[in-house]
Amino acid sequence: MEQPAHGGEPAGAAGDAAEALDRPLPEGVRRRVVALVSDAFGGLTVAELPGPLRQYARFTPSRRAKFAGTAMAAALESDPVFRQRIGERFKEAQPELARAVESGAPPAAVDPVDVAAAAYVLRPTGWVKLVAAAGEEAQRADAERADEAGRRELERLREEVAAAKERGRSETEQLRHDLEAARKEAESLHRKLRSAQSDVKRGEAALRRTRAEMDTAKAEAAARVSAAESESRRLKARLGEVESALEASRRAAREGRSVEDMRLRLLLDTVLDAAQGLRRELALPPASVHPADTVDAVQPGRMSPKDIAARALSETDPALLDQLLALPQAHLVVDGYNVTKTGYPTMPLEKQRLRLLGGLSALAARSGAEITCVFDGAELAAPVLLAPPRGVRVLFSKPGITADELIRQLVRAEPPGRPVVVVSTDREVADGVAKSGARPVASALLLKRLSRTS
DSSP: OOOOTTTTTTTHHHHHHOOOOOSSSOOOHHHHHHHHHHHTTTSOOOTEEEEEGGGGGTTHHHHHHHHHHHHHHHHHHHHHHHHHHHHHHHHOOHHHHHHHHHHHHOTTTOOOOHHHHHHHHOOOOEEEEHHHHHHHHHHHHHHHHHHHHHHHHHHHHHHHHHHHHHHHHHHHHHHHHHHHHHHHHHHHHHHHHHHHHHHHHHHHHHHHHHHHHHHHHHHHHHHHHHHHHHHHHHHHHHHHHHHHHHHHHHHHHHHHHHHHHHHHHHHHHHHHHHHHHHHHTOOOOOOOGGGGGGGGOBBBOOOOOOOOOOOOOOOOOOOHHHHHTTTTTTTEEEEHHHHHHOOOOOOOHHHHHHHHHHHHHHHHHHHHOOOEEOOOOTTOOOOOOOOTTEEEEEEEEETOHHHHHHHHEEEEESOSOOOEEEEEOHHHHHHHHTTOOOEEEOHHHHHHHOOOOO
16 A cells, blocks of 8 residues: 655545544543554554654553553644554454444444544544544443442442441440449449448547547556556565565575585585595596496497488577586487488488587587497498597497487496486487486487587
């Protein structure tokens, strides 16, 4: 097909000019026309494009439609050659629609907007009517869509109004319930307030009665204090008289007792001199053997003891032990493992023995009492290497004999009348030695005394 040079009038241009739109293109038709031009744009060379559109030659169809839509519509309207070239590209792309539009009988199934856009580009005879009819159809469709959207919006608004009314009724009912509850709560608070006011009034009356009673009690107490002070002064005077009489009695007693003391002292000196003379006359050797030495037991260095269970603690005053050891010829018998298991049970047995014997040695040096420490030696598996400290006798029980039995033997070996103190928390041991005349004390007492010594 021969095409004129750019800017010339093609054949049929006068016929196109005879037909013209009396109103702007409908917006939907305009957008479709711009889309058609943008799609056909890529099939043209730069030389075939109008000058204002050449800068968009390298754009994609979507970008051309976005940025060059107005320029393409203006060029399509004002440049017949450009419009003819776009029409030819359209015929190649959609030949059936192009032929139907040019014949003036577009198919009814085609979108009126596509028909109007094709007629606007191709400009066949009667194209203005096609564009106008398509525009009216599009406007009618838009109006119908707008009416449908309006109906849907109206229905939605009606539903919202109904829901709002329902919410209003629900909220109104809830407010009525809340108001009724608040009214009941206010009535309850008023009743509580009246009850509290009554309680306050009763409390004030009780307070006034209490104050009156307190005033009466104060007056009675003041009277009693005055009477007590008078009685105290009388008793003080009487006490002075009694103290004077007691002092006179003491002076008389001292004067009488001095004569008796002199006679008793003279008799005691006579007996002591006689005893010393009898000892020299009989040539008695000093006592080197004690009763505890006669008890059969295992000596240190022969066997090692096994652990025994710890006993219960007993809280006592260490001063009691000092008083007992201060007695003449006192003998302190210690249940060794009972004491160590009470005081320091987590230490090894050897260190338990050494710690206890060290404390007993210091106690023996301070008190001068005879001290025997007994350990349970039943089922000994190896010799026990132990050097007894100075002033402390160390004994282990023989196999088959417990330390408790050995302690009872030691107590029974002592002569009646000698003060024997047994340290053990074992109740059976304490009861047994008490029957033999010994004094039992708790292990905790000895531990406290040794801690004070150390």
